[in-house]
Amino acid sequence: xxxxxxxxxxxxxxxxxxxxxxxxxxxxxxxxxxxxxxxxxxxxxxxxxxxxxxxxxxxxxxxxxxxxxxxxxxxxxxxxxxxxxxxxxxxxxxxxxxxxxxxxxxxxxxxxxxxxxxxxxxxxxxxxxxxxxxxxxxxxxxxxxxxxxxxxxxxxxxxxxxxxxxxxxxxxxxxxxxxxxxxxxxxxxxxxxxxxxxxxxxxxxxxxxxxxxxxxxxxxxxxxxxxxxxxxxxxxxxxxxxxxxxxxxxxxxxxxxxxxxxxxxxxxxxxxxxxxxxxxxxxxxxxxxxxxxxxxxxxxxxxxxxxxxxxxxxxxxxxxxxxxxxxxxxxxxxxxxxxxxxxxxxxxxxxxxxxxxxxxxxxxxxxxxxxxxxxxxxxxxxxxxxxxxxx
Amino acid sequence: xxxxxxxxxxxxxxxxxxxxxxxxxxxxxxxxxxxxxxxxxxxxxxxxxxxxxxxxxxxxxxxxxxxxxxxxxxxxxxxxxxxxxxxxxxxxxxxxxxxxxxxxxxxxxxxxxxxxxxxxxxxxxxxxxxxxxxxxxxxxxxxxxxxxxxxxxxxxxxxxxxxxxxxxxxxxxxxxxxxxxxxxxxxxxxxxxxxxxxxxxxxxxxxxxxxxxxxxxxxxxxxxxxxxxxxxxxxxxxxxxxxxxxxxxxxxxxxxxxxxxxxxxxxxxxxxxxxxxxxxxxxxxxxxxxxxxxxxxxxxxxxxxxxxxxxxxxxxxxxxxxxxxxxxxxxxxxxxxxxxxxxxxxxxxxxxxxxxxxxxxxxxxxxxxxxxxxxxxxxxxxxxxxxxxxx
Numbered sequence: 001x002x003x004x005x006x007x008x009x010x011x012x013x014x015x016x017x018x019x020x021x022x023x024x025x026x027x028x029x030x031x032x033x034x035x036x037x038x039x040x041x042x043x044x045x046x047x048x049x050x051x052x053x054x055x056x057x058x059x060x061x062x063x064x065x066x067x068x069x070x071x072x073x074x075x076x077x078x079x080x081x082x083x084x085x086x087x088x089x090x091x092x093x094x095x096x097x098x099x100x101x102x103x104x105x106x107x108x109x110x111x112x113x114x115x116x117x118x119x120x121x122x123x124x125x126x127x128x129x130x131x132x133x134x135x136x137x138x139x140x141x142x143x144x145x146x147x148x149x150x151x152x153x154x155x156x157x158x159x160x161x162x163x164x165x166x167x168x169x170x171x172x173x174x175x176x177x178x179x180x181x182x183x184x185x186x187x188x189x190x191x192x193x194x195x196x197x198x199x200x201x202x203x204x205x206x207x208x209x210x211x212x213x214x215x216x217x218x219x220x221x222x223x224x225x226x227x228x229x230x231x232x233x234x235x236x237x238x239x240x241x242x243x244x245x246x247x248x249x250x251x252x253x254x255x256x257x258x259x260x261x262x263x264x265x266x267x268x269x270x271x272x273x274x275x276x277x278x279x280x281x282x283x284x285x286x287x288x289x290x291x292x293x294x295x296x297x298x299x300x301x302x303x304x305x306x307x308x309x310x311x312x313x314x315x316x317x318x319x320x321x322x323x324x325x326x327x328x329x330x331x332x333x334x335x336x337x338x339x340x341x342x343x344x345x346x347x348x349x350x351x352x353x354x355x356x357x358x359x360x361x362x363x364x365x366x367x368x369x370x371x372x373x374x375x376x377x378x379x380x381x382x383x384x385x386x387x388x389x390x391x
Numbered sequence: 392x393x394x395x396x397x398x399x400x401x402x403x404x405x406x407x408x409x410x411x412x413x414x415x416x417x418x419x420x421x422x423x424x425x426x427x428x429x430x431x432x433x434x435x436x437x438x439x440x441x442x443x444x445x446x447x448x449x450x451x452x453x454x455x456x457x458x459x460x461x462x463x464x465x466x467x468x469x470x471x472x473x474x475x476x477x478x479x480x481x482x483x484x485x486x487x488x489x490x491x492x493x494x495x496x497x498x499x500x501x502x503x504x505x506x507x508x509x510x511x512x513x514x515x516x517x518x519x520x521x522x523x524x525x526x527x528x529x530x531x532x533x534x535x536x537x538x539x540x541x542x543x544x545x546x547x548x549x550x551x552x553x554x555x556x557x558x559x560x561x562x563x564x565x566x567x568x569x570x571x572x573x574x575x576x577x578x579x580x581x582x583x584x585x586x587x588x589x590x591x592x593x594x595x596x597x598x599x600x601x602x603x604x605x606x607x608x609x610x611x612x613x614x615x616x617x618x619x620x621x622x623x624x625x626x627x628x629x630x631x632x633x634x635x636x637x638x639x640x641x642x643x644x645x646x647x648x649x650x651x652x653x654x655x656x657x658x659x660x661x662x663x664x665x666x667x668x669x670x671x672x673x674x675x676x677x678x679x680x681x682x683x684x685x686x687x688x689x690x691x692x693x694x695x696x697x698x699x700x701x702x703x704x705x706x707x708x709x710x711x712x713x714x715x716x717x718x719x720x721x722x723x724x725x726x727x728x729x730x731x732x733x734x735x736x737x738x739x740x741x742x743x744x745x746x747x748x749x750x751x752x753x754x755x756x757x758x759x760x761x762x763x764x765x766x767x768x769x770x771x772x773x774x775x776x777x778x779x780x781x782x
Contacts, residue, residue, distance in 0.1 A: 001495045048634075054454055056475075061526045063445055063477030064771040067636035067652075068525060071643070071771075077655055079634035080772065081483045082475045084447075086454030092472045096487055103494035104392050134459060135452045243439075243470035245458035252462070261458075264468055380455040380462075381471065 001102040003225035005235035005390070008037035009347035011218035013183040014335025016118040022053070022060055025217040026069045026114045029340075033110075033219035033347075038232040043073070046221070047106040049080040050097040052089030052113035053339035056082065060116065069114070087288060089113060090218065090342025091243070091374030091383030097222050098241045107224045113344070114217035115337035133378060134249035146210055146289065148250055148378045150202035153291035156257045157204065160306035162294070164204055168195035169312040170290040171208045171332050177319055178329025180362040185214055185335030209290040211330075216337035218344035228390075236353045239369075240273030240386035242266075248380040259379035262299040266373075266384045270301075273386035277301030280323065280386070281367035282352055284345035286375040287330040296373050297325070300384070324364050327352060342374035342383060353389040392493040394616035396626035396781070399428035400738035402609035404574040405726025407509040413444070413451055416608040417460045417505045420731075424501075424610035424738075429623040434464070437612070438497040440471040441488040443480030443504035444730035447473065451507065460505070478679060480504060481609065481733025482634075482765030482774030488613050489632045498615045504735070505608035506728035524769060525640035537601055537680065539641055539769045541593035544682035547648045548595065551697035553685070555595055559586035560703040561681040562599045562723050568710055569720025571753040576605055576726030600681040602721075607728035609735035619781075627744045630760075631664030631777035633657075639771040650770035653690040657764075657775045661692075664777035668692030671714065671777070672758035673743055675736035677766040678721040687764050688716070691775070715755050718743060733765035733774060744780040 010032025012025050020028075034043055049070050056065040066080035083092045090113030097111035133139050133148055156162055172195050178184035190208060198206035228235040244264035247253050254260060270276055277300055285300070287293035294308035302323060303311055311317050317325035328334045328348040331341060349370040357363040370387040401423025403416050411419075425434055440461050447456040457471035474483045481504030488502035524530050524539055547553055563586050569575035581599060589597035619626040635655035638644050645651060661667055668691060676691070678684035685699035693714060694702055702708045708716035719725045719739040722732060740761040748754040761778040 062530070063475065064639055064767050066476065067767070067771045068639045070636060071638045076636055076638045076643070077651070078636060079486075079656075080476075080636045081487065081634070083487075084454065084473045084475060085457065095470075096472065096474075096490075099487075099494050099496060100490050102496065103490050105490060105493065139453070243472070245461060245467055245469060245471045247462045247467045248455055248459050252467070260468070265470075376455050376458070380458045 002104045004098045004101045004238040005223050005225040005228035006220055006238060006346065006350050007223045007228050007231045007235055008033045008221035009219065009350040010036055011183065011344050011347045012216050014214045014216035014337055015185040017215045018119050020215065022114050022116050023069060023072045025116065025215060026112065027073055029217035029219040030073050033221050037221060041231050043075060045108045046075060046078065046110050047108055048078050048100055049110040049112065050093040051080065051082050052084065052093035052342060053082055053115060054084055054086055054089050055115060085376040085381040087338045088342060088374045088376035088381050088383055089339040090344065094220060094342055094346055094385065095241050095243050095383050098238055101222050101224055107227055109222045110219060111222055111343055112219040113340035113342055115339040116215050117213040117337060118215045137249040144202065146202045146205055149289040149291055150205050151250060152256045153204050156291060159257055162309055165196060166309035166312065167204060167209060167290045168192055170287055170293045171195050173312065173318050174287060174326050174330040174332045177327050177362065178333030180359040181329050181334060184329040184333050185212055186333045205289060211288045211332050211336040214335035214337040216335060216340045218340045218347050220343050220346045234354050235390040236350050237388045237390060238385060239275065239388040240269035242268030242272060243381065243383045245381045246379055248377065250378060258295050258299050258305065259375065259382060261379050261382035262296065262373065262375065262384065265382045266300050269384040269386045275369060275386055279369055280371045281369050282324045282327060282364045283371040283373065284328060284348050285325055285373040287326060287332050288336060300371065300373060319362065327362055327364055345372040345374060346385065349387050353387060393495045395489045395492045395629040396614050396616040396619035397611055397629060397737065397741050398614045398619050398622045398626055399424045399612035400610065400741040401427055402574065402735050402738045403607050405605045405607035405728055406576040408606045409510050411606065413505050413507050414460060414463045416507065416606060417503065418464055420608035420610040421464050424612050428612060432622050434466060436499045437466060437469060437501050438499055439469050439491055440501040440503065441484040442471065442473050443475065443484035443733060444473055444506060445475055445477055445480050446506060446508065476767040476772040478729045479733060479765045479767035479772050479774055480730040481735065485611060485733055485737055485776065486632050486634050486774050489629055492613050492615055498618055500613045501610060502613055502734055503610040504731035504733055506730040507606050508604040508728060509606045528640040535593065537593045537596055540680040540682055541596050542641060543647045544595050547682060550648055553700055556587060557700040557703065558595060558600060558681045559583055561678055561684045562586050564703065564709050565678060565717050565721040565723045568718050568753065569724030571750040572720050572725060575720040575724050576603055577724045596680060602679045602723050602727040605726035605728040607726060607731045609731045609738050611734050611737045625745050626781040627741050628779045628781060629776060630666065630779040631660035633659030633663060634772065634774045636772045637770055639768065641769060649686050649690050649696065650766065650773060652770050652773035653687065653764065653766065653775065656773045657691050660775040660777045666760060666777055670760055671762045672760050673715045673718060673755045674762040674764065675719060675739050676716055676764040678717060678723050679727060691762065691764060710753065718753055718755055736763040736765060737776065740778050744778060
């Protein structure tokens with residue numbers, strides 16, 4: 001396998017953009033990504049594109065979204081395909097694009113994600129939040145995305161004595177991080193008191209435990225590592241990229257206090273990178289609900305099962321701590337445009353490892369390695385990537 | 392790049408199956424594919440799955456169809472992702488799966504496609520037929536899938552003098568081929584007179600020029616060519632696999648009497664295989680409308696522009712001719728379950744090159760090479776694969 005590098009990345013702000021459709025959002029991220037390549041780059045070097053999106057198929061463009069978007073930015077000829085695994089669609093776009101570079105088939109490949117959730121016809125935006133689960137056993141039985149994660153949170157609280165207050169440490173931290181991220185959907189400090197007393201969604205979750213619906217796009221430019229130095233002196237290597245699955249219906253899984261798909265993907269990504277959890281300097285994880293970030297710490301090996309909340313209490317995963325998690329603000333505060341999220345994480349890490357985060361208070365200094373964690377629905381699929389700063 | 396072989400393939404009959412959903416259709420094709428591997432095979436050797444489907448997202452399972460289906464057949468852990476490019480979704484599943492094997496990442500990978508069009512809620516089955524085009528410029532302006540191809544046919548007739556009778560040679564041939572295919576949706580001889588006088592759909596197309604809506608699934612087992620001989624003495628090599636795109640809206644394209652995406656994909660696939668159009672012994676092409684098969688002959692280099700109808704008149708592309716096209720019956724008579732079609736073509740070719748087609752009258756004898764041609768919508772994307780029989 002050829003080694004894979006990232007040489008450029010861009011993303012839109014996440015939020016509600018009533019006058020921007022999928023084309024406008026994608027183009028904005030695309031132009032920023034292309035412009036971020038340091039030198040000697042031209043869009044016509046891009047040989048293929050893999051684009052993650054969930055809600056195409058239910059709304060605007062029903063089929064062939066990927067060639068449509070690439071045509072819109074002036075690259076109508078190259079292979080372009082949509083990949084979908086619900087909220088992990090962006091991560092899977094990154095994963096399949098990396099495979100095309102690893103195969104030696106292409107030198108420069110685009111991985112992207114885009115989603116429009118905030119002003120779509122009828123109830124579509126909300127409908128997509130029901131997609132996380134198994135249609136026959138979960139969705140049609142009336143369960144919601146929040147409801148399924150709430151089941152996991154309740155079991156976790158029962159098994160490990162996690163408290164309501166500890167859960168709230170996740171949104172409090174991520175809102176604080178997002179304060180310094182001008183692209184975040186919510187730039188608003190959240191006190192622990194507020195975080196514990198929002199309107200109830202599904203016990204134990206109140207509204208502050210839940211990531212929002214968002215519009216947004218993110219684009220990453222991948223390149224064969226051998227030739228990446230032609231375009232930049234400071235590539236970021238995609239040292240490990242791996243995916244795995246699990247039963248969609250939680251009742252079929254071995255555990256509900258962790259995600260098997262994440263554990264398997266993480267093991268494979270660490271193995272490929274030749275690194276372990278102790279080597280990671282920062283991470284962007286999929287905090288679609290507060291419990292999800294706590295389980296992520298454990299599934300990724302940052303701590304043992306049941307110890308996730310301790311990392312939060314000790315400030316270890318806060319900016320300035322030993323292992324900052326979600327310096328972007330995470331899904332909770334940065335926003336969660338489903339298909340874009342996985343590529344947006346890679347975009348944040350690209351800038352963090354290069355030291356090019358524009359806001360000094362959000363820049364993790366001296367980081368050399370990073371990890372991204374993107375989950376489909378309630379854990380039916382997951383992509384874990386490990387990044388290494390170029391020398 | 393590692394070389395890629397096909398070691399197994401299976402598919403359901405195509406047609407209307409009111410009591411079978413996506414899970415049942417996929418499982419049926421999966422079990423046939425796994426059972427078709429000659430020896431020493433076990434499903435737990437499958438390391439990843441790429442599944443093409445268009446209509447998930449608008450119907451039954453909204454997200455994460457791929458891990459859902461793999462969990463249903465007992466492989467819940469492996470990376471599984473849906474790929475979508477409208478009617479070329481199956482071809483793109485094959486293409487991305489082949490890339491994962493070519494990368495050396497996986498030894499055995501599943502490529503699959505599945506679609507349910509015949510008994511879905513409301514107008515969804517028909518709605519998907521509007522997906523071929525650009526939503527803003529074509530679909531919302533009222534154009535249909537048949538209407539767009541009809542525009543191309545009219546232009547082609549104007550430019551090259553193609554007659555209404557010549558168009559009908561396509562469905563007549565493909566219906567004749569399907570007579571010997573027990574898995575075909577329509578096993579019914581079609582006379583030239585009938586073919587020319589069906590109810591009008593969009594001039595010049597009557598109903599016999601148009602492929603049907605279908606339920607169905609197809610599964611292909613890919614393997615690294617180095618180890619394929621462990622599982623069979625007669626692998627079929629995927630000597631070339633390539634994809635390309637074009638503007639979705641036909642008004643943006645360079646020509647409307649051929650598909651640029653197909654020409655580009657074919658050039659790349661021939662180059663990779665080290666073969667040319669003259670080396671191909673049989674082909675499965677995407678005859679979604681009668682004109683599409685005629686343009687395919689030309690775009691694939693089987694003849695020069697404007698000469699497609701002559702191949703039909705000479706019987707060259709009929710079973711028994713020098714270059715049989717669509718021995719399965721093609722999309723017109725075998726059926727066209729959108730996401731399944733591309734993998735179903737590979738399944739037909741797998742058996743043709745191995746000499747294991749069950750119906751002697753349909754078996755192309757002595758074929759050593761083959762080509763498949765799968766088109767997204769009206770040509771916004773295309774996958775072309777070139778196959779070589781193992782020695």
